[in-house]
Amino acid sequence: MSSTSAAPAAKPPMREALVAAAFRLFLERGYEQTTVDDIVALAGVGRRSFFRYFPSKEDVVFPDHERCLADMTSFLAASDTEHEPVRRVCDAARLVLGMYAENPSFSVQRYRLTKQVPGLRAYELSVVWRYERALAEYLRGRFTDRPDGTLRADVLAAAVVAAHNNALRSWLRSDGLGDAGAAVDHALGYVQKTFGRAAEPAASPAWLSPVPAGQPDDVVVLVSRRDAPLWRVVQELEAALGRA
Numbered sequence: 001m002s003s004t005s006a007a008p009a010a011k012p013p014m015r016e017a018l019v020a021a022a023f024r025l026f027l028e029r030g031y032e033q034t035t036v037d038d039i040v041a042l043a044g045v046g047r048r049s050f051f052r053y054f055p056s057k058e059d060v061v062f063p064d065h066e067r068c069l070a071d072m073t074s075f076l077a078a079s080d081t082e083h084e085p086v087r088r089v090c091d092a093a094r095l096v097l098g099m100y101a102e103n104p105s106f107s108v109q110r111y112r113l114t115k116q117v118p119g120l121r122a123y124e125l126s127v128v129w130r131y132e133r134a135l136a137e138y139l140r141g142r143f144t145d146r147p148d149g150t151l152r153a154d155v156l157a158a159a160v161v162a163a164h165n166n167a168l169r170s171w172l173r174s175d176g177l178g179d180a181g182a183a184v185d186h187a188l189g190y191v192q193k194t195f196g197r198a199a200e201p202a203a204s205p206a207w208l209s210p211v212p213a214g215q216p217d218d219v220v221v222l223v224s225r226r227d228a229p230l231w232r233v234v235q236e237l238e239a240a241l242g243r244a
Contacts, residue, residue, distance in 0.1 A: 017044075021042040023109060031061075069131065086156065089138065089156065105176065108176045159194070160191055163188055167180070168183075
């Protein structure tokens with residue numbers, strides 16, 4: 001009876017192999033000391049292959065943001081008037097969390113690397129701005145009937161990004177331990193409570209209500225002491241109107 005040898009392990013896709021090689025070198029040598037030539041040599045491919053997937057060395061540190069941004073844009077574009085806009089942008093932000101949570105160890109490594117390299121921090125800020133812009137553009141379309149629509153859209157988009165990033169970075173600082181989804185849900189819940197529904201105007205007291213149609217529009221003049229408490233003024237006004 002002949003024995004069969006195990007099939008060789010499949011090679012990882014070239015894109016993943018380049019990312020793995022890059023981070024191995026970043027950890028061993030440092031980001032600044034690692035070149036694209038070093039990365040392709042370790043991955044066993046040519047420079048042309050690297051630039052087919054990544055426009056620059058910075059892009060290999062953030063390999064999934066373009067895909068995530070495209071997913072977010074498509075998610076928002078698929079919205080309709082039945083979707084409450086604040087909840088919709090909060091759900092869109094959760095797509096970014098999903099990207100980080102797919103590979104916690106890689107996300108933690110990237111977070112540590114980004115903290116150490118000023119150029120990567122600047123790159124990350126530019127990526128965050130693109131997410132914020134996508135949220136704001138969607139919200140502007142939903143708030144076109146409001147005089148403060150553009151302002152509200154921009155402030156809300158910034159609030160969603162700030163809340164999401166606050167929870168995400170806390171999770172990354174903990175080395176990816178704990179429930180990242182619960183932390184982000186808590187932070188985004190704060191945004192939904194604050195912006196999700198405009199505060200209802202307070203009901204006016206009866207003595208400030210408009211005079212009903214058909215009733216005389218009387219003018220009442222009340223004289224009171226300057227230092228009288230407000231409750232006393234209200235009491236005297238009600239008495240003058242015959243409502244005591």
